Amino acid sequence: MVAAAAAATHTDVLDEGENKCAITMLKLKPIEIDSNHVVISTNTVTPAIQQSNPIKRSRKSAHPSKTIQTSTESSFISLLTKNTKNISIKELITTSTSTDDDSLSLPHFDEQENTNDDPDTGSDDETSITCQSVTSKRSRLTSDKRLEANARERERVHNLTAAFESLRQLIPMYGDQQKLSRLSILRIACSYVLVLGALNEIDFSQEQNAYTFNECFHILSSTILSELKRKQPK
DNA sequence: TAGGCCATCTGGTCCT
């Protein structure tokens, strides 16, 4: 199936016989979709994805300890930029660096007693006062809530990744060695929908142009070729 | 080495 689709997509213009062959092959694809499109499941796919890519998982798992401070800093500065338009960039930098310890590397908990002995965070110069006045307007999550939210967000993104992987396996020109970006997957999938629609005499195009099958197939072939050009080594 | 891509964290906003 993959090989057949791959062969077909390397020919932009097909004659009648090849078209019939392509139609026959492409008609097999919806059957696969019908049988597989419900594979995605929050409870089943995500663990598989997590285990299928241990290198990335382990690599990314080491990420938070190294970047939480800078990430929080950037978010903090961007938040300050949003909320306090009268603060200059220089002041923002001063604020972020003057409180660069626990106050930035960890969330500021509402119910946590701020009996911090740290002289830096305890210093009540103008910048720290400004910082406190800004942070008091924000709704902070507790550490447990923050971790739970992070876990949910990871789960959500993992599901998204799993859905992309599932979609990638359904589109033509997918080989085991093929690596397509999410954007490429979406582009090819859109073109593929046009082809499937043409096969069933349904116009899925946004403009309702009623593309012919040849036009749809050409669009699909062009899309695949253009996306592969981005990936394939020269 | 620059750029593309992705995972993760985070805070804000929307929805139920």
Added chain:
DNA sequence: AGGACCAGATGGCCTA
């Protein structure tokens, strides 16, 4: 009110 969703920021990996 809590969870889902979203966007911004950041760093790591890979490739041309």
